[in-house]
Amino acid sequence: MEFVEKSVSLIDANVSDDEAVRLFNASLPLGLKLMNARFLSASSEHGNLTISYDLDKEFNNVAGFICGGYLANALDQAMSYAMSFVTGGDAAPTLEMKVSFIAAARPGRLIATGSVVKAGKTVGFAEGSLRDERGKLIANASATVQRITLEQLTRAGTH
Numbered sequence: 001m002e003f004v005e006k007s008v009s010l011i012d013a014n015v016s017d018d019e020a021v022r023l024f025n026a027s028l029p030l031g032l033k034l035m036n037a038r039f040l041s042a043s044s045e046h047g048n049l050t051i052s053y054d055l056d057k058e059f060n061n062v063a064g065f066i067c068g069g070y071l072a073n074a075l076d077q078a079m080s081y082a083m084s085f086v087t088g089g090d091a092a093p094t095l096e097m098k099v100s101f102i103a104a105a106r107p108g109r110l111i112a113t114g115s116v117v118k119a120g121k122t123v124g125f126a127e128g129s130l131r132d133e134r135g136k137l138i139a140n141a142s143a144t145v146q147r148i149t150l151e152q153l154t155r156a157g158t159h
Contacts, residue, residue: 017042020085021049032077035059035070039081040111047086047116051078057107066105071130075099075141078114079126083145086116091153092124092145099141109133122147 015023024039036054043049053074061067076094083092110130117125128141 017044020044024081031073035074037074037077042085044086047082047119048113049078049082049085050111050113051081053110053112055105055107055110060107063104064106066107066110068099068101071101071105071110071139072097072099072141074110074112075114075128075130075139076143078112078130079128079141079143080114080145082114082116082128083119083124083126083147087119087124087147089150091148091150092126093148095123095144095146097141097143099139101139102137103139105130105132105138110138117142119147 020042021039024042028037032051038052038054040050040052051074053070055066055070057064059066059070076097079097080092080094084090110132112128112130114126114128117127124145124147126143126145128143129137130139130141131137
């Protein structure tokens with residue numbers, strides 16, 4: 001919920017995209033910290049944001065490549081954060097997600113970009129791409145997310 005509170009304050013305070021990135025990095029949840037995530041950029045005008053992940057061999061599967069579950073999580077986070085950012089801090093849990101794995105990912109830096117396709121009143125649609133640090137496409141994703149306002153979270157007792 002800390003992210004939601006900070007996101008709402010971002011919109012209320014009308015901070016710059018760069019300041020939003022700084023605030024996101026200052027309040028990373030544990031899961032993103034474990035994946036060595038760092039927000040690189042955000043654009044409220046274009047409805048997208050970019051997160052880097054530094055994944056070492058500890059994230060490998062038995063074949064020696066980064067496990068697909070971590071790649072899917074990287075995409076899921078980028079798409080959900082993009083929706084939350086664009087909607088002024090609404091939580092954006094994923095209802096459905098499709099991932100297409102294009103190439104195997106090796107340990108190192110991966111860059112996930114999440115983009116809002118449409119932010120409806122209660123449901124939103126997002127897309128994501130994951131690339132290695134040389135720009136090679138690793139995976140694409142699309143997601144349907146639910147929009148939940150801070151007020152709704154408070155009424156539900158989850159905040």
